[in-house]
Amino acid sequence: MSIKKRFTIAPDLASGLRNSIQSASANLGQLxxxxxxxxxxxxxxxxxxxxxxxxxxxxxxxxxxxxxxxxxxxxxxxxxxxxxxxxxxxxxxxxxxxxxxxxxxxxxxxxxxxxxxxxxxxxxxxxxxQKPDEFHLRYTQWVENINRQDLSLWEKLNNLLLMADAYMQSRQQTLTEEVIQKLLGVSSIQAYRYAALLKADDKLVKLIQLGKLNNLKLVQQLVTMKDLGARNQMIAWIFSSKDEVTSLAAYKLVAGKTVRSALKTEKPIQLGKVKNQHIAKQLIKIALSDERLEKHRHIFQSIDWSSSVAIKRAFQDLFKKIESEFTRDEMVVW
CATH class of the missing domain: 3.90.1530.30 (Conserved hypothetical protein from pyrococcus furiosus pfu- 392566-001, ParB domain)
Structure with missing residues (x-):
């Protein structure tokens, strides 16, 4: 028996389309x-x-x-x-x-x-x-441009800032991570990174404008970095770089001793215990929703949830997969 596929669009886009259709009907002959x-x-x-x-x-x-x-x-x-x-x-x-x-x-x-x-x-x-309101004008331009391969991060930032400002003006609300995910139809990770992009300070914005930062993931790492001293050193290094910087790997080679020694001195963290098997299952499901772990999801499909030993082994396997798939840059930032 075939299963019918269901296709949906973002609620805000659906609302915009309804408004456009209503406007077209009300102004027949002008569109x-x-x-x-x-x-x-x-x-x-x-x-x-x-x-x-x-x-x-x-x-x-x-x-x-x-x-x-x-x-x-x-x-x-x-x-x-x-x-x-x-x-x-x-x-x-x-x-x-x-x-x-x-x-x-x-x-x-x-x-x-x-x-x-x-x-x-x-x-x-x-x-x-018909003349669109400011928000739908910027949203339409985003939809028009986002899949272009030559679209720079600077252009994405400009579009997001215009959308965020128009969203605040029209709805008296900020463009939050949750709103971005629903509005743009992106994953939670991508929405998190776009939200971080909107929080970029003047130095990061300048680097993006200069084309030295054109990697959304890297910008998110720098925005959310808690060690401000290390962050400022990385930003200064990127400014001094002649070309675009796509990861912090090269910086780690320059200042690697400090980074590696910091990693070596980290103590093991006890994550506590989970008594409810349903909570354990939900935690693993949430972790596996990360797109970087997609290729490993099949490994966790046959867990015996009635066995505490099997659940413990599943968590151990999960941590190993995270360590193998998440880069050193992400380990340091988080």
């Missing part, structure tokens, strides 16, 4: 597709995906002495490639806009807009929508 002159379209100045490339550089090239030459060159090459596609087959996915005064402002599709300019197009297909 439509059209061809629109590029002259009356303007970009969103707060779009989290900001190009470092100027329009002049996009048309005429980049000075090789520019400190951001590598980044700008990558952006220009991507736009040129997209513009060639626009010349051959046009824009298949319409640019979404809303009326703002005498012009129309972009909601999604800014790179398609720039590619059309580069391809010397006079007009582009657009989807004209």
């Amino acid at each position: 439509h597709y059209d061809m629109m002159s590029l002259d009356i379209i303007e970009r969103d100045p707060k779009n989290p995906r900001q190009l470092q490339l100027s329009f002049d550089e996009m048309l005429n090239g980049i000075n090789k002495s520019d400190s951001d030459y590598a980044v700008k060159l990558k952006e220009r090459e991507a736009l040129i490639e997209l513009s060639e596609s626009v010349k051959k087959i046009g824009i298949k996915n319409a640019i979404e806009v809303y009326k703002d005064g005498v012009k129309y402002r972009i909601i999604t599709g800014e790179r398609r807009y720039w590619a059309a300019m580069l391809a010397q197009q006079k007009s582009v297909p657009v989807r004209i929508s």
Whole structure:
């Protein structure tokens, strides 16, 4: 007998879709597709995906002495490639806009807009929508951009900050870890890391902006690190690094003696006893929900929960798996 699959979407997204449908019904005839002159379209100045490339550089090239030459060159090459596609087959996915005064402002599709300019197009297909409230505008941009491989952590942070501010303004609530998980449809671990990203201080934000930190997990480790002295030393080291830092492994090689000696002096921790087998089962289930332990879950499917010896052995196996899968960086941070 086949089992029907059930698909769900985040409650906030469902609410947003309902509001959009209701708005479309109430404003029938005002929500439509059209061809629109590029002259009356303007970009969103707060779009989290900001190009470092100027329009002049996009048309005429980049000075090789520019400190951001590598980044700008990558952006220009991507736009040129997209513009060639626009010349051959046009824009298949319409640019979404809303009326703002005498012009129309972009909601999604800014790179398609720039590619059309580069391809010397006079007009582009657009989807004209009702002006969204600030939160749903930023949320729509997040959904549009999040799966792009070239999306930087700096762009994600900007989008999250805009969403958090709009969420506070519209609902008088902060964007908590729980809200992020439901809103973005991500795992609890990913939501925890995004929440940590929102708490990054000025030094970490600067490192993210410079592109020296582009790893969400690493930022979370630094944000939640309790040893402020060690944390400040790591941040100073990252600032001095010429390239992007993807883990603290290299730092540990430089300052490894201190770290290793700290690890060696740690004393065994007694975690206490659990008398209720249901609680023991729940604890193991919670631990195994971590995505890093996914490949080991099958090992714990045949535990004899009526046997205290089997349960004890299961916990011992679990701790070994955690030690093998969690990196030294995570051991130190936590």
